Amino acid sequence: MKVHIRPWALVIAIGLIASIALSGFAYAALGDRLLGRGSKGSEVIELQKKLIQLGYTLGKADGKFGSKTEAAVRRFQKEHGLRVDGLAGTQTIKELKRLTGQSTNATGKAVGYKNTDTNLLARTVNAEARGEPYIGQVAVAAVILNRIADPAFPKTIADIVYQPRAFSSVDDGQINLPPSASAIRAAQEAINGSDPSGGALFFFAPAKTKNKFIWSRPQIKQIGNHIFTK
Amino acid sequence: MHRKVWIGALTLAFVISLGWGVSEYRQAEKYRLADENNNRRALTDFASHLDQLETDLAKGDVASNPAQKILYLSQVSSKSDSALKDFAQIPAEQAGLSYVGQFLTQSGDFAKTLAQRIAGGGTMTTEEEKTLRDMHERLMPVNQKVQDLITRIDTENLVWTDPAPSIKQRLGFGTQVAEASADGSETLSKSVRSGLDQLDASLQKLPPFSYTGEYATRVVEKPLGLPAGEVTRDQALAKVRDFLSKIGYANTTPELDGETQGELGGYKWKINEAYMEVSRQGGVITLFRDQRSIEPRTISIEEAAKKANAALQSLGWQLVITSSEDFGSYVQFDAVVEENGVRIYPDKVRLMIALDNGKLVGLDTVPYYAFHHSRTFPKKLTMDQVLRKLRPNFQVVESRLAVIVKSGNQEIYCYEFRGRYQGEEYLLYLNAATGVEENIRRIIKTPRGEYLK
Numbered sequence: 215m216k217v218h219i220r221p222w223a224l225v226i227a228i229g230l231i232a233s234i235a236l237s238g239f240a241y242a243a244l245g246d247r248l249l250g251r252g253s254k255g256s257e258v259i260e261l262q263k264k265l266i267q268l269g270y271t272l273g274k275a276d277g278k279f280g281s282k283t284e285a286a287v288r289r290f291q292k293e294h295g296l297r298v299d300g301l302a303g304t305q306t307i308k309e310l311k312r313l314t315g316q317s318t319n320a321t322g323k324a325v326g327y328k329n330t331d332t333n334l335l336a337r338t339v340n341a342e343a344r345g346e347p348y349i350g351q352v353a354v355a356a357v358i359l360n361r362i363a364d365p366a367f368p369k370t371i372a373d374i375v376y377q378p379r380a381f382s383s384v385d386d387g388q389i390n391l392p393p394s395a396s397a398i399r400a401a402q403e404a405i406n407g408s409d410p411s412g413g414a415l416f417f418f419a420p421a422k423t424k425n426k427f428i429w430s431r432p433q434i435k436q437i438g439n440h441i442f443t444k
Numbered sequence: 445m446h447r448k449v450w451i452g453a454l455t456l457a458f459v460i461s462l463g464w465g466v467s468e469y470r471q472a473e474k475y476r477l478a479d480e481n482n483n484r485r486a487l488t489d490f491a492s493h494l495d496q497l498e499t500d501l502a503k504g505d506v507a508s509n510p511a512q513k514i515l516y517l518s519q520v521s522s523k524s525d526s527a528l529k530d531f532a533q534i535p536a537e538q539a540g541l542s543y544v545g546q547f548l549t550q551s552g553d554f555a556k557t558l559a560q561r562i563a564g565g566g567t568m569t570t571e572e573e574k575t576l577r578d579m580h581e582r583l584m585p586v587n588q589k590v591q592d593l594i595t596r597i598d599t600e601n602l603v604w605t606d607p608a609p610s611i612k613q614r615l616g617f618g619t620q621v622a623e624a625s626a627d628g629s630e631t632l633s634k635s636v637r638s639g640l641d642q643l644d645a646s647l648q649k650l651p652p653f654s655y656t657g658e659y660a661t662r663v664v665e666k667p668l669g670l671p672a673g674e675v676t677r678d679q680a681l682a683k684v685r686d687f688l689s690k691i692g693y694a695n696t697t698p699e700l701d702g703e704t705q706g707e708l709g710g711y712k713w714k715i716n717e718a719y720m721e722v723s724r725q726g727g728v729i730t731l732f733r734d735q736r737s738i739e740p741r742t743i744s745i746e747e748a749a750k751k752a753n754a755a756l757q758s759l760g761w762q763l764v765i766t767s768s769e770d771f772g773s774y775v776q777f778d779a780v781v782e783e784n785g786v787r788i789y790p791d792k793v794r795l796m797i798a799l800d801n802g803k804l805v806g807l808d809t810v811p812y813y814a815f816h817h818s819r820t821f822p823k824k825l826t827m828d829q830v831l832r833k834l835r836p837n838f839q840v841v842e843s844r845l846a847v848i849v850k851s852g853n854q855e856i857y858c859y860e861f862r863g864r865y866q867g868e869e870y871l872l873y874l875n876a877a878t879g880v881e882e883n884i885r886r887i888i889k890t891p892r893g894e895y896l897k
Contacts (some may be wrong), residue, residue: 318888320867320887348733367545368532369525378539406769407811408794408808409810413707433705
C-alpha cells in the first residue's frame with residue numbers, strides 16, 4: 215500500500231509545527247502561558263529578572279525554571295497575599311508586572327522608577343541587618359534617614375552610606391549584593407516615615423564591637439542583635 | 445636527565461609566579477593611585493568650596509540690595525552643601541558626629557532661610573546679621589587650617605589617616621594625636637584626618653548658634669502628647685492585655701522583652717511573633733507589629749480601609765485616613781487628627797491591616813504622641829481670598845484647612861489645595877493667615893500607591 219502525501223498538506227503541517235515552536239521560543243511574552251517547573255525561554259528570563267528586581271534572589275536569570283525560581287515564586291506569592299503554588303500564572307505575573315512598573319505623574323506619563331535611594335538603602339539594610347527581625351531592619355534604614363536629618367552628617371543617602379568607615383558592609387563589599395525582598399520593604403517603610411529605632415543615629419552589634427565611641431553613646435533600645443543609640 | 449626536567453619545571457614555575465606577582469603589584473598600584481587621586485580630589489574640592497563659602501559669607505553680609513543679598517546667601521547654602529559632600533569623603537578611621545559637618549549644615553541652612561525670607565520681601569534682624577557675622581568669624585580659621593593641611597601634604601608628607609600606634613606608644617610613652625586633639629592640646633597633627641579632628645575639637649568648644657531653620661532643632665526635646673504620670677511594668681502589662689483584646693487577640697501571654705530609653709522610652713513586649721512597646725510616661729502603646737505569616741488575601745483595599753477605621757474606633761482614636769500603601773499581603777494606612785475641619789498632619793497614626801483576615805498587624809503612634817498638643821489658630825483669610833492667590837490655570841480638585849510641618853518643628857496653619865497644573869498633580873499649601881505659598885508637594889503614582897515628593 216502506498217501513502218500519498220499531498221504537497222499542500224505537507225506545507226500546512228510544517229507551518230503548524232513551525233508556528234507552535236516559534237510561539238514557544240521567540241515570540242512568547244511573559245503572561246502568555248502558565249510557567250512552572252521545567253519551563254524555559256525568554257519569558258522565564260523576564261520572570262526571573264522581575265523576581266530579582268523585587269528582591270527574590272534565585273541566582274542568575276538563566277531562562278530555566280528550576281527549583282530556585284520556584285522557591286522565589288513561592289516566596290513572592292506568600293508575601294503578596296497570593297495562592298502559594300510555585301507556578302507563575304496570570305495573577306502572579308500581573309502582580310509582578312504591576313510592582314516592577316515605573317511610577318507615573320497625574321496624566322500617566324512614566325517618570326522612572328523613582329527608587330534609586332530606596333535601592334541603596336535596601337542594599338545597606340540587606341548587608342547590615344540580614345537575619346535580623348523585620349522591625350530591626352526598618353530601624354537600620356531609619357538610622358540612615360535620621361542621619362540625613364541631623365546637622366552633623368552628610369545630606370544624601372549615598373554620602374552617608376559611602377562615608378569612610380561608616381558601615382563595615384561597604385568595606386567588605388557586601389553592600390553590592392542584591393537586596394532581599396524584606397530589606398526593600400524595610401527601606402520603603404522607613405522612607406515613608408517609620409522609625410522603630412526611636413530617633414537613633416548609630417547602631418552596633420554589642421557582641422562584636424569594642425569601639426569606645428559607640429559604647430559611649432546614649433542607648434535607646436535593643437532590637438534583635440543591634441543596640442540603637444543617639 | 446631526570447634532574448634537568450625538575451630544574452626546568454621549577455624555573456618555569458618561578459618565572460610564572462614572578463610574572464604573576466609583578467602584574468598583581470602593578471594592578472594594586474593602579475588601585476592605590478585611583479584611591480589617592482580620589483582622596484586628593486575630595487580634600488582639594490573641600491578646601492576650594494570652603495574658600496568660596498568664606499568669601500560668599502562676607503559678600504552676603506555686606507550686600508545691601510535684596511537681589512545681591514539673595515544671590516550670595518544662596519551661594520553660601522550651595523557651597524556649604526558641596527563642602528559637606530567633599531568633607532564626608534575624606535578618609536577617616538571611624539565615623540562619628542562631626543562638628544565641621546554640623547557647622548557647614550547650619551551655616552548653609554541659616555543662609556537658605558534668610559535668602560527665602562528676603563526673596564519674599566522680608567528683612568534680616570540685627571540679631572541675624574550678628575549670627576551671620578559670627579559664622580563668618582568661625583569659618584575663617586577653619587578655612588585657614590584646611591589650606592594649611594593641603595600645604596603640609598607637600599612639605600611634610602602628611603598621610604591620610606594616622607598610622608597604627610607604635611610599640612612605644614602602646615606601652616604608654618607619648619600621647620596619640622587623636623587623644624591629644626580630643627583633650628584640646630595643640631600637638632601638630634601627623635595626618636590629614638587628625639588635623640581635621642583637631643578642627644572638629646576646636647569647633648566643639650564653641651557655643652551653638654541660635655537661629656530658626658530646618659537643622660536648628662531636629663526633634664521635639666520632649667514629646668508633647670504623652671499623658672502625664674509614669675506607669676509600672678504591671679500597669680504596662682495591663683495596657684498590653686487591654687490592647688490585644690480590643691484588636692481580637694484572645695488567649696495570649698505577653699512576655700517582657702526589655703526596656704527602652706529616650707523620649708518615648710518604656711517597656712518592650714513579645715507576644716508570639718508580635719512586638720510591642722508601651723511608654724513609661726502615660727502608659728500608651730507606641731508601637732505594635734505582628735510579624736505572623738499572612739495567608740492569601742481575601743479582602744480588597746477598600747474593605748481593609750473599613751477594617752482600619754473600625755480598629756481605630758475600637759482603640760478609641762478619632763482620626764481620618766489620609767493615605768494608603770499596598771504592600772501585597774497587608775496595607776499600610778496613615779490617619780490624622782481632624783479638628784473642626786482642619787487636618788492636623790503632624791498628629792499622625794500609622795496602621796497596617798492584614799489582607800487575609802482584616803486584622804490589625806501594625807500600629808505606630810509615635811508621631812502622634814510626639815507632636816500632639818492643643819493648638820490655637822490665628823485669624824484666617826477666607827477660601828475665596830486665598831483662591832485668588834493661586835497661580836492662574838491651577839485646577840483645584842480638593843481643598844481644606846490643614847496644619848503642616850515646615851522645616852524643623854515649625855507648624856504652619858494653611859489651606860491645602862490638591863489640583864492639577866500642566867499635566868502634573870500637586871498639593872499646594874498657602875498660609876491661612878497671609879496667603880503666602882508655604883510648601884509644594886508633587887504627587888507621584890507608584891505601583892504601591894500615591895507618593896508625595
